[in-house]
Amino acid sequence: MARRPEREHTEPAKTNREKIIAAVMALLAEQPIEKIGFGAIAGRASLTLADCRAEFGSVLAVLAAHIKEIDRRVLAGGDADTAQEPPRERLFDVMMRRFEALGPHKAAVRSLTRSAACNPGLAFALNALTVRSMQWMLTAADIGAAGPKGMVRAQGLALLYASVLRTWLDDDDPGLARTMAALDRGLARGAWWSGVLDNLCRFVPSRCCPPGRWSRRPRDAGVDEEPAAA
Numbered sequence: 001m002a003r004r005p006e007r008e009h010t011e012p013a014k015t016n017r018e019k020i021i022a023a024v025m026a027l028l029a030e031q032p033i034e035k036i037g038f039g040a041i042a043g044r045a046s047l048t049l050a051d052c053r054a055e056f057g058s059v060l061a062v063l064a065a066h067i068k069e070i071d072r073r074v075l076a077g078g079d080a081d082t083a084q085e086p087p088r089e090r091l092f093d094v095m096m097r098r099f100e101a102l103g104p105h106k107a108a109v110r111s112l113t114r115s116a117a118c119n120p121g122l123a124f125a126l127n128a129l130t131v132r133s134m135q136w137m138l139t140a141a142d143i144g145a146a147g148p149k150g151m152v153r154a155q156g157l158a159l160l161y162a163s164v165l166r167t168w169l170d171d172d173d174p175g176l177a178r179t180m181a182a183l184d185r186g187l188a189r190g191a192w193w194s195g196v197l198d199n200l201c202r203f204v205p206s207r208c209c210p211p212g213r214w215s216r217r218p219r220d221a222g223v224d225e226e227p228a229a230a
Helices: 016-028 038-045 049-055 059-076 080-084 087-118 120-140 147-169 177-201
Strands: none
Touching: 016 038, 016 049, 016 059, 016 087, 038 049, 038 059, 059 087, 059 120, 080 087, 087 120, 087 147, 087 177, 120 147, 147 177
16 A cells, blocks of 8 residues: 655745744844834835735834744743742843844844834833833742732833843853853842842832822722733
């Protein structure tokens, strides 16, 4: 009996959204973001402008989608063995997974960081996106990221991330030894500042607005904290 030929393994076709994100990252590796328009994106993705407009309203929105996808990959790659580790070790593991996920896009990230250094508006927008991602990274490490204190933590981690990112961009070691060392030093400093923050919060009232005619909130109403990462 003749054997049936084995079916070739084929990857699923990319969606238009995925094609656009891939096109932007490829273009970023070649030129600054200021020179990238949807005409070039559509051409690189082999799509029409109508296809691009149906998915995204701006190049920044494409970057946000890319960052969200990196977040998803990091969150999906969690290791249950690290659950019993100290918070700093858990966060170290999460952040290293992020750098590994960014590996194929290093040239694009380098281009983006150069543009942000000369464009305050872009830097501000990227910081907002990064802070939101860092809330998810903190949550993945089982570190509180909700409320005002969580936002301060997320902003601090975003600044640390940006600092280590500069080391990562020049780290050609497959094991990312320099990146790990920089991240470890940064987290050590961050742990100290987190301790200071925790001590300060002990002296800050849980409600900034005292009850009375200046408060719109009922005195006895319970207030639910916002989710760790919106």
